Amino acid sequence: MAGRYQPLWPFSTQEEAARWRDTQGEDGDQAWHLDAARTALAFTRDYLGFTEIDRAVKTEQEGAHARVHVGYRSQEGDRPAVAAVVHLMRYGPGEDAPWEVVGTDDTSFTLTKPAYGAEVSSPLTVGGRISGVDESITVHVRRPGSDAPLGERCCVPAGGRKAPWSATVDFTARPGKTLTVVVSTGGHVATVERFAVTGVSVTS
Structure with a gap:
């Protein structure tokens, strides 16, 4: 995972993942670390706090990579609606290495600024493109180990077809730490x- 990918959750370092691997078994209370779909849902519900997103609609795995389509029950049809495609990687060699969330594959709602892996400081400008009507975007800055967001910006109006959106958020974090920037929209169904x-990562 070194270099290209950012370890977002549940482990902050390779050492943490290796320590879990050495002390936990496949039948332990935290065996969900070995299941990409369960890890993606735990990330979405427990870490991000999006509790209505309660199902893995589809899981695609290729080697050390997995992409889990997480979603919720839709009121507009029989099929569940997909909220995001969570990208995970094995944090270490072998099939007994735990899964780690490294990002999302964006579709009709993108987060392109700041660039993935960029060094940032506060205040942080975030942005991307969105397709939709009467959207209201919320921005959170998070880090594992902190229950509350390190920074938050609410209710940024947006809408249109692949329309640009932008917001600025203040946050407090120590230099060198890896952070997760989260953007969400909803309120219709x-x-x-x-x-x-x-x-x-926070600028040193």
Whole structure:
């Protein structure tokens, strides 16, 4: 995972993942670390707090990578609605290595600024493109180990077809730490209907 990908959750370092691997078994209370779909849902519900997103609609795995389409029950049809495609990687070699969230694959709601892996400071400008009507975007800055967001910006109006959106958020974090920038929108049929994340590090 070194270099290209940012470790977002549940482990902050390779050492943390290796320590879990050495002390936990496949039958332990935290065996969900070995299941990409369960890890993606735990990330979405427990870490991001999007509790209405309660199902893995589809899981695609290729080697050390997995992409889990997480979603919720839609009121507009029989099929569940997909809120995001969560990208995970094995944090270490072998099939007994735990899964780690490294980002999302964005579709109709994108988060392109800041760039993935960028060094950032506060205040942080975030932005991307969105397709939709009467959207209201919320921005959170998060880090594992902190229950509350390190920074938050609410209710940024947006809408149109691939329309640009932008917002500025203040946050407080120590230099060198990897952060997760989270953007979400909803309010039509669910509190959170779509979300996207990216990984950045705080300027030293």
